[in-house]
Amino acid sequence: MKLLVVTPEPVDASFLRSALGTEVEGAEVLVISPATNQSKLAFWVSDPDEAIDEAETAQVDTVERLEEAGIDAAGQVGESEPALAIDDALATFPADRIVIFSHPEGERDYREDEGLAEGEARWGIPVTHALISH
Numbered sequence: 258m259k260l261l262v263v264t265p266e267p268v269d270a271s272f273l274r275s276a277l278g279t280e281v282e283g284a285e286v287l288v289i290s291p292a293t294n295q296s297k298l299a300f301w302v303s304d305p306d307e308a309i310d311e312a313e314t315a316q317v318d319t320v321e322r323l324e325e326a327g328i329d330a331a332g333q334v335g336e337s338e339p340a341l342a343i344d345d346a347l348a349t350f351p352a353d354r355i356v357i358f359s360h361p362e363g364e365r366d367y368r369e370d371e372g373l374a375e376g377e378a379r380w381g382i383p384v385t386h387a388l389i390s391h
Contacts, residue, residue: 260280260356261354264290266389267315271326284328289335353382
């Protein structure tokens with residue numbers, strides 16, 4: 258099974274297992290961390306380097322955590338709009354399932370959920386949404 262994991266911050270194997278159960282075992286995982294900004298103002302006035310750095314840290318940390326748990330994983334930074342980041346990833350990684358982690362309502366980055374509502378209809382594969390809790 259090929260899993261596309263989309264996350265704005267680091268997650269570990271237990272978090273992924275809580276969202277998917279045993280489907281994680283033996284899966285090939287591609288982690289995408291969209292380079293989202295904290296707010297609309299930051300999106301419009303800031304240099305995108307900060308968002309890219311945060312996304313890079315999230316995907317590197319997630320890949321390391323998954324590999325430490327024996328899950329085959331690779332990662333990359335994605336577009337600031339998560340749906341476009343998923344489109345780009347699916348062009349080269351034919352995922353069997355997409356897992357989208359997001360912050361709870363009110364804590365989301367600007368555009369964090371942009372374009373994700375249509376999910377399965379847009380990509381034609383199962384989509385699982387899970388909230389990041391602290």
